[in-house]
Amino acid sequence: MKTFRVVSQLVRARMVDLLSKNSRIDGRGLLDYREIKVEKGFIGRAAGSAQVSIGSTKVLAGVKVELGEPFPDVPDKGILTVNAELVPLASPAFEPGPPDENAVELARIVDRALRETETVDLKMLCIEPGRKVFVVFVDIYVLDYDGNFIDASSLASIIALSTARIRRFRVEDGKLKYEDGYMPLPIRHIPVTVTLAKPNDGPFIVDPNLEEELSLGNRISISIDELGRICGIQKLEGTLSVDEIFKAISIAKDVAPKLIDIVRRESGLNV
């Protein structure tokens, strides 16, 4: 990533000063997300898709389901694979080419929350153990980058997965038989990710915008599922004290249900 335009010292000072008064540069409360908009299903060639905007950050996630071979060490499970691209449309700081460390980290954060909660029941996607399974591809496209692409990507991915429809099938003696109509993927949980940032001296905020990301120096992403369980943490830039980390988790647990409700509303998912 190229360096971003530097945020001026003045803006940074004003931002920190406002934070000390529990207020933010764009008028939000400390623990408020920017407006979240969801548009789902508009990529007809994908099994599922969702475009999530958080303020002017915009992420499109698409789900494709194809046949493939299972991994040798888990012969009786389908495969889930998450890929992220920071396409150069989204920011003057993104460049064409294979995923850089930021794109890889993003994909792996989203992947881990889905994988560790067993959100997609991969056993249901096995056709012939050791030979043929369904492969679920989640492709994340960051289209417009104004900060916090992690939460937007995580949200777009779980909505795309939980609204995806594949051809109805059954398995008979290890053979795949398609039936009429469509069915959802077997989705068991709703993990979402909450990203927090803070200045060295000052309170946590959630959903940092780009200026805040560039200014505040300390950032952490926490994934929480609908049972309130921690299903992923990634400390990003900076340092945090032990107490600050406990505080961050407590905030994330408070905030996550709002994101989970969005997923439930968009998908009709009943978990």
Add this chain to the structure above:
Amino acid sequence: MKTFRVVSQLVRARMVDLLSKNSRIDGRGLLDYREIKVEKGFIGRAAGSAQVSIGSTKVLAGVKVELGEPFPDVPDKGILTVNAELVPLASPAFEPGPPDENAVELARIVDRALRETETVDLKMLCIEPGRKVFVVFVDIYVLDYDGNFIDASSLASIIALSTARIRRFRVEDGKLKYEDGYMPLPIRHIPVTVTLAKPNDGPFIVDPNLEEELSLGNRISISIDELGRICGIQKLEGTLSVDEIFKAISIAKDVAPKLIDIVRRESGLNV
């Protein structure tokens, strides 16, 4: 591609002035090719090969035929694949490395004319549908670049294909049986490509040399087969009016038979 030595304004002005008098900087008529020389079959390890010189532009095409698997969507056909390399021997502007956009465009122009006319009868190259077919590799090597590598490559490719010899075979119950002696590939058509260029105000020429390519600004490649059919067009640099395009096609149709005659003469092909 690195930038070429710039053609001086003087040369360019003189070139355009001459063109307005229906004359060219190297004395050719507007619709004349430079001298075309063909040397065929000199790569013994290739099934077919041809080196075509057009003036000092020199292209070597080689054909190899190997066994492979068909594409899943056309299980009963062999495979034709065209690859082009602008090797750094040919020009100070060419650099080592994987094919750049110019090499890819060249390969795809040649490929399209062969593929769309079904010049190689790929059905004849199927051995066991869905499992085993012959793969025909056409590899284009631009060895010396003094303009118009497209026509030279197209000509070298069709001559290499139509003079190629493979071991005589028959297919019995999906099994390949080799017989004594050699046989030609099943070649059904003779597509050739005619490239034209023109200044913004001035007439078309065919077969631009390097100085003309760099100076004239507007260029188009038109593929024509022995039936007079258009089997490929690629507008290259610049812009052309509707009438100019119709004019270009008309010229290409007039000029193509001379190239087709060369192919017939070299290959003995009777189509």
Add this chain to the structure above:
Amino acid sequence: MKTFRVVSQLVRARMVDLLSKNSRIDGRGLLDYREIKVEKGFIGRAAGSAQVSIGSTKVLAGVKVELGEPFPDVPDKGILTVNAELVPLASPAFEPGPPDENAVELARIVDRALRETETVDLKMLCIEPGRKVFVVFVDIYVLDYDGNFIDASSLASIIALSTARIRRFRVEDGKLKYEDGYMPLPIRHIPVTVTLAKPNDGPFIVDPNLEEELSLGNRISISIDELGRICGIQKLEGTLSVDEIFKAISIAKDVAPKLIDIVRRESGLNV
């Protein structure tokens, strides 16, 4: 490789002057190796491993043995493959990335001596001809580079191979059956490599350190096995006269037995 710090003219002059008096800048005799230390078997996940230090040059070689398919042209033999990495820990001149020409040359020099002498009896590593064989991977890691990584790599590789242990197996009707315990790889020879260098006017030395490599200009690596046979030569930088080459071989034959003794001592190999 980036350019190394240049050795000062003064050091170089002193070095050549000393050589003319049969003496070296670090006090060694012309045909003496620096101290050679071997630590073997310390990578538990490798079938065999050896770290060889020659002075402060340090190379770690690891051997892995896995199942794979034989090459089509030698269906009844296992596979030996040698890979070398000049990891950037070892020198300010090494950079991360795929092996450069120096790493490739190193791997191929070590590979050739092992392959041409049939040091590993690959016929013994065939399980089912044409389908299943053992693949022996030798991975060379140059960890600290103070000159002469070729001899150190060659020595580390043959010690890692000759001390490797794999699960005891037998083959019954083309099926692999594992038995209790471990067995060595079938090692038949002990090829080692001796690298020599010389100034344009002056005598040969063996085992040049980094300063000598950078200063002396002419270098050659000669591989010799326990039968005194030449099993590989690579002239590296510079030029040598015909007589000088004969001289170099004669020195290498004199010096090699000391290296071969080290291998015998470390491995208990009885060839």
Add this chain to the structure above:
Amino acid sequence: MSSGFVRVDGRLPDQLRPIKMAVGVLDKADGSAYVEQGNTKVLVAVYGPRELHPKHQASLDSAIVRCRYHMAPFSTKERKTPAPSRREVELSKVIKDAVSQAIFLENFPRTSIDIFIEVLEADGGTRCASINACSLALANAGIPLRDLISSVAVGKYRGCIILDLNDEEDEAAEADMPIAMMPSLNMITLLQVNGVLTEEEFKRAFNLAVKGCMEINMIQRETLRSVYASIKGEED
């Protein structure tokens, strides 16, 4: 021409698919546009004119245009791997060649104008939709243009010349021919023929394509006008 032949999606031979266009859809890009033609969906961002790194690639007397046409993995029937295919490399070049013609490059020496195209869904005509979107995105970036560039494909399908092929038609077509033009200047900036056509068929197809470009040009102009009007409205 519309001789009773009805197409797989019910259109007449000379009928475009439904079109949606929008500009300024991205926040960070200097200009952007979104175009839908039938199910084909493309998003384009323009950055520039901006300083070029590395500098030795810059041109002393004009801007250079860089263009990347890229397909999202979920845009195609089978998932597309993200690494650029040869087809994408070629289309990046021909789109760049087509679009550059409209830009006053000499106004911006030593700079680059970077055009990034993402095909979000591919159902035929993606290069044409891309060019239409590029044109809007360049205008949206405030880059002065000789003319808007409008693009559409025609083809020969079961012997009939048809306009604006979708993917199903494209795959079965005897020939497919995308063109792009500057309608006011009547200049062609892209022309490709994939397939076999007689000269007479080519002329008919070409004329139909020109007619299609004119229609698309109207929609492009309307799209920009409505944005401009709304901006003016806001200013008032």
Add this chain to the structure above:
Amino acid sequence: MSSGFVRVDGRLPDQLRPIKMAVGVLDKADGSAYVEQGNTKVLVAVYGPRELHPKHQASLDSAIVRCRYHMAPFSTKERKTPAPSRREVELSKVIKDAVSQAIFLENFPRTSIDIFIEVLEADGGTRCASINACSLALANAGIPLRDLISSVAVGKYRGCIILDLNDEEDEAAEADMPIAMMPSLNMITLLQVNGVLTEEEFKRAFNLAVKGCMEINMIQRETLRSVYASIKGEED
């Protein structure tokens, strides 16, 4: 906590594996360290602060840190191909983020500090062992540090919170959580959770990890002290 639960290798839940540390193990690097935790073995070299090429990547007001975490082909159960995996790319980044926090980067504008990590054998906890070694190698290179960084993983294994997982435990664990901290400053510089934990489990695990880091920090300090002492000894 050490409630009688005995682990695959006989350790108690809160027990570290045997640790070996050494510094200055490489001749050419500006600083280096070797760390063994159980069977996990890592070697780290530091080059810098040094001039940065290409120069436009340099920062005018601080050093930049570059870090490569790489696994030797023979370090893993199945041979690892030398090309960097996505996992290695991510770990390079998180280790860089963790370690940079301790360096006075502003002291070395326009330079790079390059950290090269080779995992020689991987038996769990490689990123933590790497961070421990980085810290020692930076100190060995004479680069002034805010604090040593100490790192260890904890995990939930069959319902029990355990310290310093080996590979067998890691693969079977319900959750795995590497942390790194600057113990004197009580600041966390790396924290990842892979797996599912309740908030209460997280707190227990986290506190155990902090305790582990403190133990490791003692060994790091002892390692540096003994070297320093021996150098002093030599000087005398």
Add this chain to the structure above:
Amino acid sequence: MSSGFVRVDGRLPDQLRPIKMAVGVLDKADGSAYVEQGNTKVLVAVYGPRELHPKHQASLDSAIVRCRYHMAPFSTKERKTPAPSRREVELSKVIKDAVSQAIFLENFPRTSIDIFIEVLEADGGTRCASINACSLALANAGIPLRDLISSVAVGKYRGCIILDLNDEEDEAAEADMPIAMMPSLNMITLLQVNGVLTEEEFKRAFNLAVKGCMEINMIQRETLRSVYASIKGEED
């Protein structure tokens, strides 16, 4: 030596294959040469001395030589993929090392001399034919040389030492040994042994190779002389 042993192609053990050489065969290159030895065909172009980009790779006190040995996909029995193999990387290096020795590099500081080799057909001895062609192409480019470099391989084939192996012989040989030398200076610039030889066999093989190089050198000189003569002729 030529003890009645007859080779697969009917040659005597110490007999070269038929050789064709030509210089100035390419129009755009600064120097070029084409060499055939038996069925092996190589084409070489030289560009330079020319300015080097990026400049930080340049050397202040000499030219640097860059060399690419590359095989055409149709040059080999099985089609070769265009991406460079490890063998091609190694041969690029050893050919560069062999050829550089003849060039007065110190005459052209800050420049590069770029040598591009394409093997058009490979039937054994491609590196030697390449070196022979490089030498001619460098001379053709007007670059002053210490001496022409001449190269040939020898081998041990069914116990017999033979000269200038073709591919069939090479694959069956017990040892294969390419050498290159500057005959007037009697200096060896390339020497490789692939295979197993006793010291006595090595000496016999080596002496045969030197003899072969001398023969090739005559043909190289004749090739250049005839060109020079014809140029002189034209001038007259």
